[in-house]
Amino acid sequence: MTYDAEVLVIGCGNVLFKDDGFGPTTIKEIEEHLDERPLPDNVMTIDAGTSAPHYLFSLPNPMWKKLIILDIADFGGEPGEVRILSRDDVPQGKYQDPHSLSVADPLDLTEAEIVIIACQPEDVSSPYVVYGLSESVKKAMPKAIDMVYEQVEI
Template sequence: MSENNTRILILGVGNILYTDEGFGVRVAEELEQRYEFSPNVTVLDGGTLGSKLIGPIMEADYLIVVDIVLNEGKPGDVFRLLGDDLEKACAFKNSMHQTDLLDTLAQCSLMGEVPDEVILYGIEPVNYHDMSPALSPELEAKLPEVMDVVLKEVEQAGGSYSLRTDTNPAQEKIYVPRDTSQNS
């Protein structure tokens, strides 16, 4: 794997107990389970931690966030957002998160450390109101696509990855598995 000094943080955020609201966390879980990353890449299940993410965010040079967004698209539409578009999409208050991403980034800025690059891969949800650990079938089907764009972003930022094998299994345990039986 290549070595690079750019510290890359892949941050999946959301609440896995509310259907599609957990999409970002599910992407982070899948990436961690399937791939081993170069030492400069960290994959983090940010859940609904809000301001508790300040430390990991401040330590990153390149932040890739995965979350649901209400961006006036069709359910399942994937958006790569940054700058003003990121601010508009993250400003919605229908999230289950304790503190929205913009507030957390603003707090990092006040402390003098924000990543050089902040990219949000947002997906338009189908259902983020019902309580269920299962993603909607539409978003379940989008997991591979979003994982692919995140992996390309990692490579572009100077990180690398390889598929996990029996000799390098994931160390992270998934405590609330997706119930994919509801998606059949």
């Protein structure tokens, strides 16, 4: 797949580990309601799952103007709290593919504006597969979606 859009809305995470599925689940919700709430033509949504570092960030496209990343982040907030984080708020290597030999942080490979819409998780600690978001994170999705729509205006 080619990511030829000026704005990418990227859901990162693993739906098999409770709140870690926030990004992909939010992307799915956006895509299911595009008839009622369309995105501009220059915007592409991507459920990147756990493959974002390898398949997306390692292949930057000069046409990208903004990358909007939906993900969980422990920023010390209340479970379900949603914040916008900048590239500088993300720990070095957060989106690094752990199997890669590259030492470059993928977020540094593009000159596009990076916006991270992050949700404070309630539960990602289980070593077992637990499908589905916690209630607090599920309730945060509408706010995160509204933030996406605010951000796609470039």
